Amino acid sequence: xxxxxxWSPLMADASFYTRAQExxxxxxxxxxxxxxxxxxxxxxxxxLGSIPPELEILEIGDLAEDRFRxxxxxxYTGDAFLTxxxxxxxxxxxxxLLTRPSFATPLPVAAATxxxxxxxxxxxxxxxxxxxxxxxxxxxxxxVVFRNDPLESLKVSSTFDSIPFVRDFLQREIEGxxxxxxMDELPAIIHRLSLRLWVPEYRAGEEMANRATNxxxxxxxxxxLASPPQDPVDAQGNALDESEIASLSLDSSVETHSLxxxxxxxxxxxxxxxxxxxxxxxxxxxEVVYRAWTSPxxxxxxxxxxxxxxxxxxxxxxxxxxGMSSFxxxxxxxxxxxxxxxxxxxxxxxxxxxxAGRHSKSNARRRKKRVVDLRRPKTTEDAVSVxxxxxxxxxxxxxxxxxxxxxxxSEQTDDPVTPPLSPDSELHLPTVPERHRLSISRxxxxxxxATEMLRETGESSAQPVNHSAVDVNATPRVAVHPYIAAxxxxxxxxxxxxxxxxxxxxxxxxxxxxxxxxxxxLVERLAGEIARRMRExxxxxxxxxxxxxxxxxxxxxxxxxxx
Amino acid sequence: xxxxxxxxxxxxxxxxxxxxxxxxxxLTATAQSLLDFSTPExxxxxxxxxxxxxxxxxxxxxxxxxxxxxVSYLFSTVPLDKFPSRSALIPLRKLSPGYRQVQAPxxxxxxTILINDDLNDxxxxxxxxxxxxxxxxxxxxxxxxxxxxxxxxxxSPTMQLSLxxxxxxxxxxxxxxxxxxxxxxxxxxxxxxxxxxxxxxxNALFGWRGLWNFGPDPRDPVASGSSPRLSLLSAGAEAYYxxxxxLIGMSTGLRFxxxxxxxxxxxxxxxxxxxxxxxxxxxxxTYSLRASPNLAFSSxxxxxxxxxxxxxxxxxxxxxKSKSRYRDDGDGVEWARRKIxxxxxxxxxxxxxxxxxxxxxxxxxxxxxxxGKGEEEENESVLKIRVDQSxxxxxxxxxxxxxxxxxxxxxVEVYSNERCLRELxxxxxxxxxx
Numbered sequence: 003x004x005x006x007x008x009w010s011p012l013m014a015d016a017s018f019y020t021r022a023q024e025x026x027x028x029x030x031x032x033x034x035x036x037x038x039x040x041x042x043x044x045x046x047x048x049x050l051g052s053i054p055p056e057l058e059i060l061e062i063g064d065l066a067e068d069r070f071r072x073x074x075x076x077x078y079t080g081d082a083f084l085t086x087x088x089x090x091x092x093x094x095x096x097x098x099l100l101t102r103p104s105f106a107t108p109l110p111v112a113a114a115t116x117x118x119x120x121x122x123x124x125x126x127x128x129x130x131x132x133x134x135x136x137x138x139x140x141x142x143x144x145x146v147v148f149r150n151d152p153l154e155s156l157k158v159s160s161t162f163d164s165i166p167f168v169r170d171f172l173q174r175e176i177e178g179x180x181x182x183x184x185m186d187e188l189p190a191i192i193h194r195l196s197l198r199l200w201v202p203e204y205r206a207g208e209e210m211a212n213r214a215t216n217x218x219x220x221x222x223x224x225x226x227l228a229s230p231p232q233d234p235v236d237a238q239g240n241a242l243d244e245s246e247i248a249s250l251s252l253d254s255s256v257e258t259h260s261l262x263x264x265x266x267x268x269x270x271x272x273x274x275x276x277x278x279x280x281x282x283x284x285x286x287x288x289e290v291v292y293r294a295w296t297s298p299x300x301x302x303x304x305x306x307x308x309x310x311x312x313x314x315x316x317x318x319x320x321x322x323x324x325g326m327s328s329f330x331x332x333x334x335x336x337x338x339x340x341x342x343x344x345x346x347x348x349x350x351x352x353x354x355x356x357x358a359g360r361h362s363k364s365n366a367r368r369r370k371k372r373v374v375d376l377r378r379p380k381t382t383e384d385a386v387s388v389x390x391x392x393x394x395x396x397x398x399x400x401x402x403x404x405x406x407x408x409x410x411x412s413e414q415t416d417d418p419v420t421p422p423l424s425p426d427s428e429l430h431l432p433t434v435p436e437r438h439r440l441s442i443s444r445x446x447x448x449x450x451x452a453t454e455m456l457r458e459t460g461e462s463s464a465q466p467v468n469h470s471a472v473d474v475n476a477t478p479r480v481a482v483h484p485y486i487a488a489x490x491x492x493x494x495x496x497x498x499x500x501x502x503x504x505x506x507x508x509x510x511x512x513x514x515x516x517x518x519x520x521x522x523x524l525v526e527r528l529a530g531e532i533a534r535r536m537r538e539x540x541x542x543x544x545x546x547x548x549x550x551x552x553x554x555x556x557x558x559x560x561x562x563x564x565x
Numbered sequence: 566x567x568x569x570x571x572x573x574x575x576x577x578x579x580x581x582x583x584x585x586x587x588x589x590x591x592l593t594a595t596a597q598s599l600l601d602f603s604t605p606e607x608x609x610x611x612x613x614x615x616x617x618x619x620x621x622x623x624x625x626x627x628x629x630x631x632x633x634x635x636v637s638y639l640f641s642t643v644p645l646d647k648f649p650s651r652s653a654l655i656p657l658r659k660l661s662p663g664y665r666q667v668q669a670p671x672x673x674x675x676x677t678i679l680i681n682d683d684l685n686d687x688x689x690x691x692x693x694x695x696x697x698x699x700x701x702x703x704x705x706x707x708x709x710x711x712x713x714x715x716x717x718x719x720x721s722p723t724m725q726l727s728l729x730x731x732x733x734x735x736x737x738x739x740x741x742x743x744x745x746x747x748x749x750x751x752x753x754x755x756x757x758x759x760x761x762x763x764x765x766x767x768n769a770l771f772g773w774r775g776l777w778n779f780g781p782d783p784r785d786p787v788a789s790g791s792s793p794r795l796s797l798l799s800a801g802a803e804a805y806y807x808x809x810x811x812l813i814g815m816s817t818g819l820r821f822x823x824x825x826x827x828x829x830x831x832x833x834x835x836x837x838x839x840x841x842x843x844x845x846x847x848x849x850x851t852y853s854l855r856a857s858p859n860l861a862f863s864s865x866x867x868x869x870x871x872x873x874x875x876x877x878x879x880x881x882x883x884x885x886k887s888k889s890r891y892r893d894d895g896d897g898v899e900w901a902r903r904k905i906x907x908x909x910x911x912x913x914x915x916x917x918x919x920x921x922x923x924x925x926x927x928x929x930x931x932x933x934x935x936x937g938k939g940e941e942e943e944n945e946s947v948l949k950i951r952v953d954q955s956x957x958x959x960x961x962x963x964x965x966x967x968x969x970x971x972x973x974x975x976x977v978e979v980y981s982n983e984r985c986l987r988e989l990x991x992x993x994x995x996x997x998x999x
Contacts, residue, residue: 037739092871093845095805095814098768101738105713106731106748108763108772111592112816113803117845119872167811 022195023048029187030086036175037101040091040118047085047124055080055130068140076134076152083126092117120161123172125180127157143196147189151181566603566963567660569613569623569650570637570701574717575659576648577641581697581719587670587759588752589774589801592818595836596851598662599863600880602949602961613637618646637703642696653965657945661963663882664853664861666834667822669794672756672784673722696720709735725752741810743767756783768807776801794824816842846871859884880951 023045030043055078064071091097095114099107132152137145158176162168272285567575578585585591613623623637649655699717704710711733718726732745746767753760756778763772779798797820804815818840823832835854842848846869853863860883867876946964964971 093814094810094812097739098770098807098810098812101742102746102767103711103713103731103733106729106746106765106767108748108750108765108770108805109590110772110803110805110814110816111589111774111801111818112840112842112847112849113805113814113844115816115842115845115847115849115867115869117847117869117872118874 018195018199019048021198022191025191025194026084029183029191030179032187033179033182037097038091039088041089043086043088045084046087046122047083049081049083051081051083053078053080053082057134060133070136070138072136073149074134074136076130076132078128078130080128081126082128083124086123086125088121088123089118090121092119123158123160123176125156125158125176127155129154129156130184143193143199145189146192148184152184153177153181156180567662568611568625570621570639570703572655572660573615573621573639573641573645573648573650574699574701574715576645577643577697577699577717579648580643580645582673582722583719583725584670584673584754584756586665586667587754587756587776587778588761589759589776589803589818590761591665592776592799592801592820593838593840593851594662595665595667595853596838596863596865598665599853599861599882599949600851600865600878600951602951602959615645615650618644621645621650631708633706633708635703635705637701639699639701641699643699657947657963657965658884661947663884663947663949664834664836664855664863666855667797667820667824667836669797669824670756670778670783673754709733711735723753723755725754726750727752741768763805768810768812770805770807770812772803772805774801774803797822797824813844814842815844816840845869849876859886875954877954878951879953880949882947882949884945884947886945 026045026048027043030045035043055076058075058077060073060075062070062072093114093116095110096116099110099114130152131154133149134152135145135147135149137147156177158169158173160169160172162172269285269287272283273287275281276284575585586594609625609627611623611625613621615621619641621637621639621641623635623639625635625637627633697719699715701715701717703713705713711731714728714730716726716728720726727748727750729748729750730745731748734744737744743766746765748763748765748767750764751762753762758778759774759776761772761774763774764770765772777800779800780794799820799822800818801820802815802817806813818838820836820838822836823834833854833856835852837853838851840849847867848870849865849867851863851865853861855861860881862879862881864879865876867874869875946962949959949961949963951959951961
């Protein structure tokens with residue numbers, strides 16, 4: 003496996019340097035400066051040089067077209083340089099007197115006359131070496147966190163190079179400031195810069211994601227919170243900043259969810275109002291299935307309706323949508339592997355275990371399957387790879403600048419390339435047994451769930467539930483790649499829409515799961531029940547990975563009345 | 566404006582015949598008081614009293630964001646009751662230093678007493694006998710609690726030891742600043758020259774200040790008594806060095822001043838100073854002029870040869886004497902009396918910064934005239950204006966309202982982008998005399 007890190011485009015962009023200089027200037031002036039510096043520190047020149055840093059891949063946690071997560075060992079001996087300008091107080095007696103209460107100081111007549119001189123400092127010959135955690139997501143930009151102090155040495159050349167005392171002092175002070183910068187400020191700067199870099203694409207992707215969210219409903223397969231909005235608001239409509247969003251998650255800041263987009267909220271509010279009132283206006287949201295509320299008791303009927311054979315389709319929950327939609331693509335992909343395509347129920351169960359467990363958007367599902375293909379033969383290595391993964395989550399949550407880390411918890415089992423080496427070996431022990439259990443339980447439902455579902459729908463089978471609980475924790479990202487997303491959305495729309503309306507249920511193209519409407523309804527009912535249990539299981543405290551947001555997936559969706 | 570404790574310390578120096586002018590520290594005192602006058606911090610109320618002739622207390626209450634205050638005590642072995650301590654009686658010209666007339670140096674008075682064996686002066690006698698000591702402590706209450714303590718002792722007629730301690734509980738402003746520091750200062754004043762040796766425990770800072778007066782030696786009665794001095798030329802230097810932090814600083818200065826008493830009537834009293842700071846390459850000249858007893862001007866030009874920064878400050882002070890409600894000597898011949906008085910009482914304490922005839926009258930010890938003078942001083946007020954090259958204007962008005970000393974300060978700073986910052990500060994001083 004090879005990675006191509008392109009170093010030069012950063013330098014081609016002229017506005018990048020301007021922006022980086024502004025951010026660096028702001029970061030340097032944030033912390034209190036020593037009293038000898040009497041002016042702001044301005045970054046006048048910045049050049050990243052032409053020699054890229056050497057990166058040695060230690061660990062790759064997640065890999066996809068639009069996201070990446072890994073740990074590198076970085077060493078850099080490049081030709082980057084940085085020039086700062088400020089003003090310093092050259093009279094040490096003045097600085098001395100400024101920092102003392104005036105009572106017990108010898109008040110000199112003129113010996114403390116200030117002399118401020120401009121100072122230009124050039125930092126060059128950076129020698130960096132350290133472990134870097136790089137998280138890249140097209141939506142959330144780049145997050146770079148240094149696990150240790152990366153600064154080995156640098157050369158500070160200033161206007162005072164001829165005076166050894168001042169030179170040493172400057173070297174000391176600047177090294178101290180730079181260490182702070184590398185550990186605290188630089189991740190934030192890089193993150194902001196990368197966000198800015200991808201803003202147009204980011205916005206376009208956001209639009210598509212919003213539409214996709216509206217289209218597919220908010221089932222477990224479709225986490226509406228996975229798409230980070232540009233303008234998150236709380237219930238009162240106040241804007242939220244990123245830290246508040248992060249604090250909303252019940253998880254220990256491993257998964258940073260975003261709230262609903264304000265645009266979507268407004269549209270949904272208009273839609274709700276139009277249904278509650280007699281307004282004839284219905285906001286047009288593309289690729290959306292509208293459902294009608296009948297009464298609040300209808301919601302209870304929905305969950306109870308699983309038992310009623312007469313209303314299986316109307317009482318289908320949102321999770322079923324995800325499960326059913328997973329039929330389509332998982333079937334096509336997995337059929338060659340499992341060789342069990344003759345059985346519809348096997349399809350459904352497997353699709354459920356993948357799709358509902360991922361509760362991912364259909365656009366994200368394709369790469370999921372690829373991951374599944376990769377890791378299929380090495381299920382036994384679950385424990386090892388998971389331990390590496392949990393180590394990773396530990397490290398990402400540790401730094402304060404972890405503004406938008408990718409959700410990592412549920413992706414562990416799909417990690418095909420995680421090496422067994424893990425920097426924090428003490429994390430192996432707590433994670434291994436549980437993952438082992440989960441990985442064992444994971445094998446079971448693939449064969450048993452269908453029969454079990456058929457046999458008893460009301461009773462909970464621990465294994466499928468457990469298995470789904472593992473997978474459900476995943477909060478898949480909305481793939482921002484607009485074309486893929488649109489393609490998948492349309493694809494999925496074709497697949498899932500007929501199932502929602504059983505009266506005109508269309509035969510599926512490839513998997514052909516529906517022999518009859520009754521079978522179809524039964525399967526969906528079972529899937530709904532399992533999805534409900536999955537949600538219940540997620541709320542149990544033992545499952546630490548359960549996502550707060552998954553609880554929000556609506557189990558009381560109204561029946562569809564239009565499309 | 567000096568606060569009450571500073572005033573008492575000034576009185577102590579007067580009582581012990583310590584010449585504060587004959588020091589390098591006060592080389593630019595005139596320009597500093599005219600150009601760099603301190604500004605009070607918003608509303609601050611002082612409640613002070615000289616409870617006994619030896620003991621003084623002062624309480625301060627201020628509002629700077631949150632309420633703070635201070636408690637001060639002062640003890641002196643020298644009785645200070647002959648100095649007016651009521652706020653209605655303290656001459657404002659002492660509290661608000663303005664143009665400071667440099668007096669011709671004289672030899673320390675104790676030496677002449679010893680030589681002449683003249684025991685008539687009671688205060689000088691006690692000074693010698695008891696080795697006048699002053700102890701002063703101020704506790705600044707939160708936020709951060711700071712204790713300032715001062716110990717002054719006249720070791721000999723020519724030597725004075727001063728120990729100043731500052732201890733604060735607040736966070737230090739820099740890493741090298743300790744929580745407490747002690748400054749010891751030993752001054753040696755012979756009239757002809759003055760040496761001050763300083764040592765601070767903070768970074769082990771050593772310091773030296775010296776001043777040399779050109780002209781005849783005041784200790785030599787033949788040379789000094791031959792002819793009155795028309796002017797005074799003094800040169801001085803200071804140096805600081807800290808072996809711990811390699812701190813170094815020095816400056817030299819030169820002062821030319823007209824002597825007060827014998828100035829020809831056609832010329833105004835004026836003072837010229839020139840200070841050089843060779844290490845940082847800055848030089849500064851001041852020119853101060855007293856156009857009339859109630860009006861003084863001062864200007865300062867600074868230039869740095871390294872950074873080419875320049876500074877220009879101009880300021881003036883204007884004393885207004887409002888009409889007294891009654892004048893016992895309003896017959897128009899006051900000037901004649903003053904002349905006669907000056908000729909009869911030619912300055913027993915010429916080292917004091919006595920500038921106006923009223924002060925001279927006061928210091929001559931005319932206890933009977935004191936009350937009348939106090940009434941006269943009651944309505945005196947001073948207005949100080951200061952402008953610098955960037956048109957930052959600072960106004961200060963000090964005066965007396967009833968028995969309160971009121972100080973109003975207005976700072977107008979005009980920036981280049983038409984942004985004006987105005988501040989109005991007020992300080993009220995009320996001294997009790999129990």
